[in-house]
Every structure is written in structure tokens, then in C-alpha cells.
Amino acid sequence: MNAIWKTIDILLVLLAAAALLLCGFYYFQVASFEPDAYLSRASELTAQAENVRAETRRRQQEQLQQEDVLALELSKLGDNGAALQQQINDLRAENQEKQDYLAQLQQDTQDARNMRQVAMDEREAFANAIRRLEDKINAGETDVKICYWTFDDGPSYNTEEVIDAAREMGIFVSFFTAREANQNAPNDDPEAEKQVLRKMVMNGDSVCNHTWSHQYGVYGNVYGMGLDSFREMVKKQGDWIYECTGIQPDIFRFPGGSGWAFSFINREETEKILDELGYKWIDWTCDLIDNAIANPSADAAYSTAMYQIPQLKIAMILSHDWNYNSVQAFKRAVPELQARGYIFLPLFTQSWTFGNTQILFP
């Protein structure tokens, strides 16, 4: 029994000693632990790294400076270098010019292939510019005045003379064409009439619809035979203009004027038809009174124009080019009206005049 206790004692003594030794070991380890030493070592290493980097930067800078020296301009490399530099500069400039020219040629080719659209875009821009000018005139912001000189019932034998005269005077006019109007001479030859209509377009003049037949009497097929007949006469002339010119007309004038037309046909229904066919209609403000019955002399027609037009800042005069007296009056009146501040423009649907035109004369 004693031997057992002795053994236990010895083991316990050894265990206690070991525990105390371990306690002592850790105690001394903790006692000697100095965080500052670690921090100091880390700072030292960081400083060394910074020094190395600073030195690296310095050397890099030095190397760059050397490269700057080496990166000489060609022009400084003697005559050969200077000549080469000049040659390169010249070639670059030449090639740039060629590239610009090529780009322009390509654009011109593109435009040429789309010439119809290019022309229509320009027509739209022209019409919008005219509208802005009208607004300016109405606001009293300019002294310029506009005259829309319109010729009804053509083409006639005199139409080309009117187109040429307008071109010569630098002005634009509008034609309300009717394929089968009585005084419509070129209609004997459709091809001849087509060329006249195309000439109007080529000169920037407006080609408008005045019905196919122009039979505006009581029993005529424009007003006297019902709205279906009216529609047919408008559509047929529109199709003809489009066939000849490639441009769909969108301005219509009633033969005899709207007052005469609406005494036969219902206004609301008529306007609905015109709207469906894509037209805006318009009358006139001034009248040369050059119909077959009145048939004024050239002097009288001229006097009428010079009396009526100057009374309006935006005038629209009705005339007929089948009456040669009217053509003469037109050629005489235009320069004088130009001297009074009028410019002569073609009629487009953008114009302020639509819905604002009343027949003032006579």
C-alpha cells in the first residue's frame, strides 16, 4: 500500500513540476514579448522598400532624359533628315487633299444617284424659307414683299415664253395646269406638253392642278356631273402631272374659283375629296381680268397688275398665259414691281397664303 502511495506522490510531484516549468516558460515568453520590436522591423523594411523605389524612379528619370536626347527631330539630322521631313510633310498634305477630294467625289456620286431625293429635299427647304419670309413680312419685320404670279389653264403656246422670261428675270411663277383646257395648245401632242411641264419643274416653278378638263360650266364634268366626276377630273390631272414631272402635285385651284365651284358642289364634301387626294386649294387675291370676254390689251393688263399688286404685301395674281397680252403685261410689270421691293416666288403648300387668301380684286 505504501509503495502505491509513494508512486502516486512521485507522479504528482513530477506533474506539478512540469506544470510549473511550463508556466515559467510561457511567463518568460510573454515577459520578453515586445510588439515594438516587430513594428520597428516592419518600419525598417518599409523604409528600405521606399528607398529602393526612390532610386528606381531616379534611374528611370535619368534614362528618360537620355532617351529625350536621343529622340531627335528628323530635321536636326542634317540635310538628309530635313529633306526627308519635308518630303513626309508634303506627302501627308497631298494625301489629305486627295482624301478630301475623294470623299467629295463619293458624296457627289451618291447625290447624283439620289438626285430626285436631293432635289425634293431642296424644294422642301426652299418652301420652308419662303414661309419664314412670309411670317417676317406679316410681323412687319421686313420691307420685302412677295408676289405669287399664277398662270391658269396652261400649258399654252405661250407657256414656254413665260418660263423663259421668268428665268431671265430671276423669278419664279406657278402654273395651274389643265390638260384639256380650251386654249391648251400643246395638248395635241402629249410629249410636247410633258416637256413643257418638266421645264416648269426644271426652272423651279410650281406645277399645280386645275382639273383635267376645265369644263366648269353648268353641265361641265367638273361641277355639273356630281362629285365623282369632280374627283375624277382632279385625280386624272394629278396623275398626268405626276406622269410627266415625277412630282405629285398638291395644290389645286377650282376652275372659275372656289366661289363659283361651291355654288354647284358641296364645300365640305369637296374639301374632303381634295384632302383624300392630297391637295390644298387656293384662290387668288389679284386678278389680271384677262379672260376671253374681257380680253384686255397688254397695256390694260399691265395697268391692272400695277394697280392691284402694290396694295398687298403678299399678293397672288391670277392670269392666263394663253392670252398673249397677259404675257406681255407680265414681262413689263415684273421689273417694275421688283423695283418696288417685290420678289416673285413659287407657291408651295407651306405658304401662309393657304387659308388666308381672299379674292380682293375686282
Next chain:
Amino acid sequence: MKKVVLTILLLLVAVAGGFGTMTFREQYSGQIQRYQGQVDAAQADLDAAVADSQGIVPSDTAEAEARRIEQEQLLLEQAQGEADSLTAEGRDLDIAISAALEELAAAQTGEEYDYYKAAYDSYAEGRAQVERYLEDN
């Protein structure tokens, strides 16, 4: 009796020693590792800086002169190459311009082109006239 008391005391000392040892380990080993981590990171930073500095050579006048001459030669060769390339580019552009002129001439022929071109010119002339009035007044 004495032996029993002594045994218990020794047992208590052993248990206390073991407990104290474990407490010390837990408390301080983490701290030591964190500080050692900082030292290791700083060492890695230093190693990276040293690695970056490799390849940077100190300046040397003779070497710089040699490099300058070499660079000049290279520059002249490059410039000649550039001039040759631009000349070739110019020739290609001449060919392209000739072809474009032919294409343009082809596109600018025909009755329809003449017709719409004339209309375009007239509209443009009219618009210019109107815009002059818009600007002047």
C-alpha cells in the same frame, strides 16, 4: 493524512499550472502572429521594390552616344519607310480618284439626272435668294 493533503495540493498546483499555460497561449500567440504578419508584408514590399528596380541601368556617356547614333539611324530608316508608305498611299488614292471620277460621270448622265439636277439648282438658287432677304432685313 499529511500525504493526502500534500497530494491534493500538488494536484491543485498541476491543474492551475495547466490552466495558466493554456490562457497564456490563447492570449499572446494571436498578437505575435499579427505583428509577424506586418513584418512579412513589409518584407514582401521590399522584395517587390527590388524586383521593379531590375533593368534600370545607370547612365553611361559612351553607351548613350552609341544609342544616339543607333537611334538616329533607326529614325532615318523609319522616316524613309514612312515616306515610301505615304507615296504608295498617294498612288492608291490617285487610282481611287480615277475610279470615283468615272463613277461620278456615270451617275451624272441621263435625262433623269439632268432633269432633277436642274430642278435642284433652281430651288437652291431660290432658297439662297430668300435667305438673303431673311438675313438682310
